[in-house]
Amino acid sequence: MKLVKVYVTLKKSVLDAQGEAIKSAIHSMGYSQVADVHMGKYFELNFADDYADLEKDVDAICDDLLANPNIETYRYEILEAE
């Protein structure tokens, strides 16, 4: 079994309003050392087994479902599932 960890974040050019809101909340909690906050989505996909096209399929799943190509980018790691 393979575990694919996917990280979807906003493109640098896009204003991260949620990140800004969280940063101001963190500052109001008294943690002024936090200079910047970005928020994204995290997915864990378990694949029943390893197969030749796994990486190609992960790219397709990210491009066509998990990430909005207009405003988001994604990266992923393919690991052995525990």
Next chain:
Amino acid sequence: MKLVKVYVTLKKSVLDAQGEAIKSAIHSMGYSQVADVHMGKYFELNFADDYADLEKDVDAICDDLLANPNIETYRYEILEAE
């Protein structure tokens, strides 16, 4: 500068409805090899500099803001910011 990557996911005991919905969407796209999907939140916190209580503060920020202790768990990595 330190970059802290935070991963917030649902506790195992909690039904991951979003994960289930995404899994059925992935299956309808034809990728039947995907056995399980879990969705969570991903945060990147940039700390202006390293300091003794950084880890303690990250725990407090996660406990009091980023994660809902009733249904979520979190883990994080502390890295050198690029």
